Amino acid sequence: MNPGACYTCDREAEFDRLPPREVIGYDDRWRVVHSTGSGLLGWLVLVPRRHVMELAELTAEEAAGLGTWQVRLARALAAELGTPKTYVAEFGEAPGFHLHFHVVPRPVDLDPDLCGPGVFGLLGRGEADEVSTHERDALARRLAARLRTPVDAEV
Template sequence: MPVTDCYTCDREAEFDQLPPRERIGHDSLWRVSHATGSELLGWLVLVPRRHVMEVADLTDEEAAALGRWQVRLARVFAQELGTPKTYIIELGEAPGFHLHFHVVPRPVDLDPELRGPKIFGYLGRPEPAESPARDALATRLGAALDRLNE
């Protein structure tokens, strides 16, 4: 049964038409997308492909795949972006919101005032990166994810 009023589910319903930034990587359980509303190019979200609202509601198969995706994304960030650390965050405080994990590459030159949880200072800022830049990065990260599977 389709879920109404869920941005993530609405995007999933049109998966084949999504731009590269909305489908950086995927399998039957998870999809990787560039976050919206972030000033930081490369800030991704990892979302289950079915409507889930709480971590406790993941199936064992989804949970196992979640761990693999998190590690793979951290490896791709290190290889492709040279980031020394990857932040993986799930807060889920918005009522009725689709479960999602923020997967954030911490740049080497990140302002110390924005490290750790303060990285969320990059959300809600104007997005300087145009869609073509996000799509180009998405294509690059997607290819790197594919190479990890070889």
């Protein structure tokens, strides 16, 4: 992949210098970041650490890890934010995109118009509605601490 051709890969190349909000959790195959441009604290994005464009391109190991990460993130968000439900979505319609999964906590008091697919109305509203860098980093640190618990100890 050419530098600058994929934002996610470019960020991965800077892994050791990334802020907490971009390395909430990771293993050899996946990395968890807090979404930018979101009006919802805890809107996470799960990205493969290698360049992958389609779900069908995942290896068996990546696919197995995907399910584990989604469940672990839903549990961590519920414990940290008190959210009863977590949405998971993957659309990837932009040309040349890097495969990614939105892992979105659904607050109890979420406006009914923003439930289900409507939750995407909380993305791209502008800086005034965006969760601050400070808030994203603070939550990232708390989630990272929860994710350090071994998988088999979670439930």
